[in-house]
Amino acid sequence: MPHQEFAPGLQVQGFTPPLRLSQFKLIAFDMDSTLINIECVDEIADAVGLKEEVAAITEAAMRGEITDYKESLRRRVALLRGVTVADMELIYTSRLELNPGAEALVKACKAAGLKTLLVSGGFTFFTDRIRDRLGIDFTRSNVLEIESGPNCGQLTGRMVDQPWGDICDGAEKRKMLLETCSQLGISPKQAIAVGDGANDLPMMGEAGLSVAYHAKPRVREHAMVAINQGGLDRLLEVIRS
Template sequence: MLPGLEIQGFTPPLSLKDFRLIAFDMDSTLINIECVDEIADAVGRKEEVAAITEAAMRGEIADYKESLRRRVALLKGVTVADMERIYTERLQLNPGAERLVQACKAAGLKVLLVSGGFTFFTDRIRDKLGIDFTRSNVLEIRSGPNCGELTGRMVDQPWGDICDGAEKRKMLLETCAQLGISPQQAIAMGDGANDLPMMGEAGLSVAYHAKPKVREQAMVAINAGGLDRLLEVVR
């Protein structure tokens, strides 16, 4: 028994060398905050936005894209300087994040970050941890008068409009294809309902301090301690 860990569907330990890719959600998984909620705090709307986020992460909102559009609309007027302060003053890597990423890279795994959050933060986390692939959403920033303010909209990207659960799954599968590996050689870690589609494709699914629905479906649930507790299961 490993206190604070739930395991189903296999007998540990597994070998890290059996895997070639690890995919992480960002908000509340790789980092300690929900960025959209903290951005909303800058315009006094954190409570309103956080309630939508919580419902979406629990799987109580069927249309994730629409829920994100609603939340982003409430961010209108937030400045880039506000977001910079959130990054420097509030955002931290969750415990064990660096150790787990380093261990995976040392074992030859590539690292993917897929997020329903925003490139403003995922690009910085990518650079900080040396992550190989990312997919997330782009916040539209006003140019001209009031430049440097959010418009309350997102920018469409070549792959589509919003990184939701379906897009996370698609990016995991595309990355596996690019690497010439099977999805069974991938590990996927997340905490919310929008992580379940990619977790369902991976050879090993890991819930980190997750919502009940996600814990129930994951092969490993880390309910106490840091991300690096996965290394007690996969060595």
């Protein structure tokens, strides 16, 4: 079914707006280029002069041209060796911004009683701060390994395995969405999933409402709502409180 233009820069398919927020109990967000304005791994790479190289891999992964997301992330993280925690702190304070409408959408969802989930192929250094800033209920993302000893405070170029697995990729995002729904005692059809890249498609496919935000063409094609212009809070034009 093709998208219909609901309003300028806002397309829908598979349902007739408006829906009501009260129909849903959970909203899940990707972070990089969805809740926030940057791809963190690309900006970290800038600290060692490799942004262009890393960004090219990121872009291919987000378009779905790289089938092994985990391997693509390992390749990118390996190039980050030697970046310091101070470098990452500077990225957070000087480059990272919430995308327009992010705070308004999260606030509206929380006011309507929805729980919030942040699932990211990015890193806990940033997701923990966004979690605290927005009051997100649940998160899952990757941990960058940091040197101890003489090079204390520098990245090793590796990630740390976690109790749930090694890397938060598309399959892990889907798994976390389903686990959170089970924990809350709700159906995945009572969840909304918002993302922009190919690794968001598995969780978007499980959710009752899938939302593409300024997304890659493949993601827009599969989403029930495509926000192509304006902020995240444009979702509130098709789903009312």
